[in-house]
Amino acid sequence: MGFFSVLGDMFRIFKHVFRQVFVRPFTSLYPFEDRYYPERTRGRHIHIREKCTACSQCVRACPVVAIRIDKEDKMYEKDAALYFDYSRCIFCGLCVEACRFDSLFHTPIVDLSEGERDDLLYGPDKIETLERDPLEWRGRRFR
Amino acid sequence: MKTDIVDDAIEIWFGPQHVSAHGWATKLTLVGDYIVECDPNAGYFHRSAEKVMEFRNFRQGALIMERLCMLEAFLAEYPYVTAVEKIAGLEVPERAKVMRTIMMEASRIHSLQFWWGQFAAELGLFTMLLWPWVDREFFLDAFEELSGSRHAVSYNTPGGVKYDFNEGVIAKLERAMDRIEDRLPKFKDMLLRGPTFRVRTQGIGQFTAEQGLKWGLSGPNIKACGVPMDLRKDDPDPSLAYDMCDWEVPTVHNEDHPGESDAYDRMVQRFLEVETSLGIIKQLLPQVPDGPIIDPKHRAKANRLPEGEAYGRVEGTRGVTTLWLKTQDKAQTPWRAKIRGPCFSSYYSLKHLVPSSKFADFIVIFGSLDPYPGWWDR
Amino acid sequence: MQTWIDGIVDWLFGIPTWLHDVISWWVRAIFWWLSSIWAIFVYVWSVVVYNIGFLFKAVIFPGLIFIVMGIIFAVWSTRKLWGRIQARRGPFHIGKYGGLQLFADAIKLISKETIIPEKARRWMYRFLPSFLLIIVLLPFAFIPWDSSWFIADLSVSLVLVFAFLTAVPVIALLSGWISGSKYSLIGGFRAANNQFACEIPMIISSVGPALLAGSLSVMGIAQAQAGIWYVVLLPVNMVTFLVAAIASVGTFPFDAPVADSEIIFGWRTEFSGIYFTMTYFAEFAEQLLYSALLVTLFFGGFWGLPFIPAVVNFIIKFLVVFFFFVIVTSSFYRLRQDQIVRYCWKYLLPLSVLNVVVALLAIAYFPGLALLVIGG
Numbered sequence: 063m064g065f066f067s068v069l070g071d072m073f074r075i076f077k078h079v080f081r082q083v084f085v086r087p088f089t090s091l092y093p094f095e096d097r098y099y100p101e102r103t104r105g106r107h108i109h110i111r112e113k114c115t116a117c118s119q120c121v122r123a124c125p126v127v128a129i130r131i132d133k134e135d136k137m138y139e140k141d142a143a144l145y146f147d148y149s150r151c152i153f154c155g156l157c158v159e160a161c162r163f164d165s166l167f168h169t170p171i172v173d174l175s176e177g178e179r180d181d182l183l184y185g186p187d188k189i190e191t192l193e194r195d196p197l198e199w200r201g202r203r204f205r
Numbered sequence: 206m207k208t209d210i211v212d213d214a215i216e217i218w219f220g221p222q223h224v225s226a227h228g229w230a231t232k233l234t235l236v237g238d239y240i241v242e243c244d245p246n247a248g249y250f251h252r253s254a255e256k257v258m259e260f261r262n263f264r265q266g267a268l269i270m271e272r273l274c275m276l277e278a279f280l281a282e283y284p285y286v287t288a289v290e291k292i293a294g295l296e297v298p299e300r301a302k303v304m305r306t307i308m309m310e311a312s313r314i315h316s317l318q319f320w321w322g323q324f325a326a327e328l329g330l331f332t333m334l335l336w337p338w339v340d341r342e343f344f345l346d347a348f349e350e351l352s353g354s355r356h357a358v359s360y361n362t363p364g365g366v367k368y369d370f371n372e373g374v375i376a377k378l379e380r381a382m383d384r385i386e387d388r389l390p391k392f393k394d395m396l397l398r399g400p401t402f403r404v405r406t407q408g409i410g411q412f413t414a415e416q417g418l419k420w421g422l423s424g425p426n427i428k429a430c431g432v433p434m435d436l437r438k439d440d441p442d443p444s445l446a447y448d449m450c451d452w453e454v455p456t457v458h459n460e461d462h463p464g465e466s467d468a469y470d471r472m473v474q475r476f477l478e479v480e481t482s483l484g485i486i487k488q489l490l491p492q493v494p495d496g497p498i499i500d501p502k503h504r505a506k507a508n509r510l511p512e513g514e515a516y517g518r519v520e521g522t523r524g525v526t527t528l529w530l531k532t533q534d535k536a537q538t539p540w541r542a543k544i545r546g547p548c549f550s551s552y553y554s555l556k557h558l559v560p561s562s563k564f565a566d567f568i569v570i571f572g573s574l575d576p577y578p579g580w581w582d583r
Numbered sequence: 584m585q586t587w588i589d590g591i592v593d594w595l596f597g598i599p600t601w602l603h604d605v606i607s608w609w610v611r612a613i614f615w616w617l618s619s620i621w622a623i624f625v626y627v628w629s630v631v632v633y634n635i636g637f638l639f640k641a642v643i644f645p646g647l648i649f650i651v652m653g654i655i656f657a658v659w660s661t662r663k664l665w666g667r668i669q670a671r672r673g674p675f676h677i678g679k680y681g682g683l684q685l686f687a688d689a690i691k692l693i694s695k696e697t698i699i700p701e702k703a704r705r706w707m708y709r710f711l712p713s714f715l716l717i718i719v720l721l722p723f724a725f726i727p728w729d730s731s732w733f734i735a736d737l738s739v740s741l742v743l744v745f746a747f748l749t750a751v752p753v754i755a756l757l758s759g760w761i762s763g764s765k766y767s768l769i770g771g772f773r774a775a776n777n778q779f780a781c782e783i784p785m786i787i788s789s790v791g792p793a794l795l796a797g798s799l800s801v802m803g804i805a806q807a808q809a810g811i812w813y814v815v816l817l818p819v820n821m822v823t824f825l826v827a828a829i830a831s832v833g834t835f836p837f838d839a840p841v842a843d844s845e846i847i848f849g850w851r852t853e854f855s856g857i858y859f860t861m862t863y864f865a866e867f868a869e870q871l872l873y874s875a876l877l878v879t880l881f882f883g884g885f886w887g888l889p890f891i892p893a894v895v896n897f898i899i900k901f902l903v904v905f906f907f908f909v910i911v912t913s914s915f916y917r918l919r920q921d922q923i924v925r926y927c928w929k930y931l932l933p934l935s936v937l938n939v940v941v942a943l944l945a946i947a948y949f950p951g952l953a954l955l956v957i958g959g
Contacts, residue, residue, distance in 0.1 A: 068400045072914075075399060078391055079332060079668055079914045088339045088670040102353035102368065125265035154268050154359050155352075159367065168353065217765050225844040238920075327844045329835065329917025335669035401836060401916040564769070565919045568844050 093205060099170035104153045106171050109144050109189045113165040116142035120157035120166055126150045129157060135186065143186035148174055173205035214241065217564075221249050225327055225568055228578035231555065235564055243559035243567075245552050250582035258542040263289045263507045266539065268359055270528070273546070273579045275356040276319050279305075279312035280521045282361050284528035285542075287444055288517030289363040292532055293506045297444040300496040301365035306446040307489050308351070308360060309519070310482040311378060314385065315344040316522040317475050320575050321392065324472070327572040328405055333395050340388055343381035350374045363507035365499025375490065382483055389479070396472060406468035410558050410570035413465045420557065421550035424524030426574055429457045429466035429474035436520035450488035455481045468573035475575075478522075509535045523547040523575050546580030553581075637734075645728045650720060650868070655685045657867050657905065664909045689860060697856035702763025711758045712854060712861035715751065719868045722747045726875045727802045729885050729893040736802045741793060744801065744876065745786055748831070751869065752778035755840065758862075759850035770849025774840035776920050777833055780927035785827035788820045788935040791942055792880040801876075805884025812883035816945075819938040821881040823931050828873035829911060830923060832866060836915035837923055874904040 090097055099105070121129045128150035135143035144166075158166050169192060176182050177197050188194060197204040213236050220230040228250035234242035254273055258266050266289075267282040274281045283305070290297065297305075318337040325333030345355045351374045352358040352367070360366055396402055412420075414430035427434050433454040437447045455477035457470045466474075514531040524547025531541045551574040558570055631638060640646055659674065659682060666673025674681030699708055725740040727733045737743060752774045759771020793799055795816065796807035804813075814821045830837040841849035851862050878884065878900045887896030918926070 071394070071398045071400050074394050075914045076910065078394060079910055082332075082336075082668050082670065083664065083910075085667075085670065087667065087672045088342070089672055091672075091675075100350045100353065100373065102351070103349065104353035123264070125261055125268055152268070152357065153354060154265075154357065155354075155367070156264060156268075156359075215765060224847050325916070329838060329842060329844065330913070330915065331665070332669050332913045335671060339670045399916065401918060404922055405916050405919065563919065563921070565839065565842070565845050 099172070101170065102168075103170040103172065104155050104158075104168045106148065106169055106174060106184070107146055107158070107189060108167050108169050108192060109186070110165050110167070111137055111141045111186075111190055113163050114138075114141040114144075115163050115165070116140055117163070118142075119160040119162070120144070123156040123160035125154060125156065126152055128152075132186075144189055145186070146184040146189050148182040148184060149179055175204045213237065219567065228582070229552070229576075231567075231571075233559075233564070233567065238563050238565075240559050240562055240564055240567060243555050245555050247549070247552065247581045250578040252583070254583040255542050255544060259538055259540070262537045263293075263363055263510060263539070266542070267361060268357070270544075271357060271359060273544070273583060274521075274577050275579075276316040276577065277312050277522045278356060278358045279308045279360055280316075280519055281526065282359070283309065283519045284517035284526050284544075285530070286361040286363055286517070287442065287519070288515040288528055288530040289507055289510065290444060291515035291517065292510050292513040292530065293363065293503075295364040295503045295506055296500060297365055298497050298500060299446075299494045301498045302444055302446045303449065303489055303493045304366055304370060304498065305361060305444070306449075307378075307486050307493070308348075308358075308366075309445075310485050310489075311344055311347065311381070313522050314479050314482050315341050315348075317479050318344070318385070320475065320522075321396065324572045324575075325396070327568050328402065330395075333392075336388070336395070337392065340381070340384050343377070343384050347374060347377035347381050350377050362499065364503040365497075367499075369498050370493065378486070378490070382486060385479070386483065389476070393476065397469075397476065402472075403469065405569060406472065406573065409468045409562065409566050410573055411462065411465050411467040412554075412558060416557070417466075417554075420554040422524065422554060422574075423550070424521065424547055425474045425478055426466070426471060426524065426551055428455065428478075429470040431456050431458050431464055431466075436518060436525055440518075442519070446489060447485070449492060450485050452481055452485055452488075468569055471573045471575075509537055511535070521547050523577060523580065524551065526580075544583050546583060548574075548576045548578075548580035552576050640732065640734050641724075645723070645726065645732050646734055647720070650723050650871070653871055654864055654867050655689075657871050658864075659685050660905070661867070661909055664906070665913055668910075668913045692860040692863075693857050695856040697858060700763050700853050703853060704761040704763075707757065707761040708853075708858070711754055711761070712858040712865075715754045715758075716861045716865045716868070718747055718750050718754065719865045719872065722872055723868075723875070725801045726872075727805045727879060727884055728897050730806065732894055733802060736800060738803075739799045740801045741789060741799050741804070744872075745782075745789075748869075748872075749778070749782065751831075751865075755850045758854070762850070762853035764853050766846040766848075767850045767852045770840050770842075770846050770852065773842075773846075773920050774833060774850055777830055777837060777840055777923060780924040781827040781830035781837075781931070784823055784927055784931040784935050785831060787932065787939065788824035788827060789876075789880055791817045791820045791935075791939045794939065795942065795946075801879055805879050805886075808883040809886055812881065812886070814881040814883075816942055817881065817938050819934050821877070823935040823938075824877060824881070825907070825911070826931060827927070827935075828877065829908065830927060832869045832873060834866070834870065834908075835912035836918060838917055839920040839923060842917055870908055871905070874901055874908060877904050 116131065116133050118131050118133075121131050128147045130145040130147070132143040132145065137143075153168075155168065158168055171192065173196075174182065175197055177199055181197075214234050217233045217235060218230055219226055219233055221228070223230075230246050230249055232242075232244040232246065233240050234244075254269050258269055261269065267285045270285045271278040271282040289295075318341040321337040322334040322341075325331075325337075348358055349355045351370070352360050360368060412430070414427065414432045417427045417430055418432070423434065433456050435454040436442075437445075438454050441448055455474065457466065457474045457477065459466070459470050510532045512532060512534040514529065516527060516529055518525055518527040525545070526547055527545035529541075529543040529545075530539050533540045554574070555571060559567055562570065642648060662684075663673040663681065665671075674684035677683040677687050699705055722744040724734040725737070725744055727736070755774035756771040759767040759769070759774070762768075792804050792813045795813060796804040798804055798807065829835075833840045839845075839849075841851060843849075846852070851859060854862055878897060882900045882904065885893035885897045887893070887900065891899075
């Protein structure tokens, strides 16, 4: 570890740092730019009610008790209404795995910001469609 | 040494509110600039994971394990899964074995990259904090492509794995590995050959192999002393595929102090670990066999387990992770689960390592052991 | 013949006189006050008109406003460059390329609650940060931005600059002491230790230019480099001055006084709100000052390309030197405080002495070179 080898190491470090100044930044401007979400992304769920059989396997599989089922609320023959509490959900994918009737899926949508905590409880009206009014607050739209 | 013996001593809580103390607190007694007593305190990050596990069934338990250490999620959830498999007597398909091994090694690289950045930031260079983390993003992209989540992957399940490889996953894994191979010389220049890095870490936090074994250290910390102690070789797991490839346990042999390791040796060891893991992934990726990723007949067996107890263990990034699981007959949840995190012993070895070193070196010694608070406070 | 009625009449006629006297007294008094104020105003105005050049310099261009704007720009560019080097973007929200981010930050910091710890000495706690900022801003008076754009030119201004800067670690030590926290006390001692390590190499590095120019005035040294920049004659001294300057400021390789992973923010741990802003600005002001000194002492001051105004020449070189400051501060790991002292005394001091001696010998044995240097 002589004096000149240390100088050489220092200049090599300078070279790396100096080169980095002219490299494009790696970060993406997330809320303003979209990023790529793979097909398997475990985002918010979608509940296809036509196929649901109200077997409540998803409710049993959920480790954090984020799903509530209402068997009285029937739209078709033997379906049920699902209530997802996204303030509890950990997006583990066990409910989708437990569903044997292709009725519950994850979607690549992860933008769930809401103004109030109660809005994160997705009732049957919100969980069955992908359309959602984004949060508007003081003239700005949030994802 | 008690405080009243030395009048000049001051006590400092390297405490829960310190910038670099994220979830831990250590009481230091200083005389001048030297630390005379170090008192590590566990318990600031306690989430009672073992108790929570008793109320979750055998599919949900692995989720808790991976949340103990998100950085090595694939590795952390493995002990639970393999313990369940042992009790239930589940066979893992060949394809799932290889895929598990590949993803565990990828997780190891990603965790070590995180640690490079963290250690560099603790040494005061924020440039090297961000550079490895940029490369880490490529592994996270691969994980996301595979499982749909960047950190909490929940990939392993009793009897196999949940998500299959596809072209996108393999392409992203290869891209991540190419990237890290490109950048390894640069990181070596910045870390191993950096003059300021050498003067800060050489001869700091030095201990012998005997001491390390006595304190219960494992993983890279003990391998840096020259002890080739590695669960992947010593105890080949039948549900992992480490025997399918050719690799050596990486150890550091420092000629200045053979049989001992300092903070610099531990950094060298972590570079060797990354190179070994890269080699394993490269050998395994072409030989992923065809077949099912999980046996559908065996799937339901994990719902109710027979009575029994089993150890599941894995060579994690930071050392040996062990989980002991005991079940009662036809139980849906474990009767008792007990976790042995790798970092508990490395955290409490500070009690012997730190005294008589300088105050400025405390964070270097602490960081060089690669501690993660989630592992000592379950 | 006087009667009592006459007395009443006289008294009645006296009222307007009395009123007139009172009013005229008040009018005269007011007029006197106004005229004296006017006289003061005229005096001040004449002073201002007479010294308009000096006042303009002191307040606007090379003076206070310019320097404060320079600090704000320096903070912005440092953050932007650090972001670039770390593969990030740095500030980009407010203003074009985040240019107004620092104003937002300053407003935020100033409007924050100022928490004074219970154990702190309150009076000193309020006094020291502003004192530090003033001490650091004062030496900018001697920086020659041009042969005419400077605030003051003393024959010993180089010595005076270092005299001011010696007070900085004393204030750091004091503020570490009075904050009433163990971390800030350790940080204060480390700041004093830093200055102990780097001050002598820095001053000896500046001896070289002073000897070659034959002047202790910063202006004189800058003017003496018309022929040749001293960085050509004293390259090693330039490097030693740069390293010692970084150590004196206490930024990244030598940031033991504010090492955030060891002692939370060193001697600035307990400062909050406006007091923190002042210490933060003082650090960047010190960096700017050392870059300006480096340009003046080694890079030819305002001499440069002839077709560009001298001030612009100075500022271009100043920015380049500041850029190198940022590059150096983002390349190395933090040194321990005993290592700082060891390397500064073991390597920096002999190197700085060596270069001065070599330069002197060269001048003694090659008089032609001396003529070249002096500009003959």
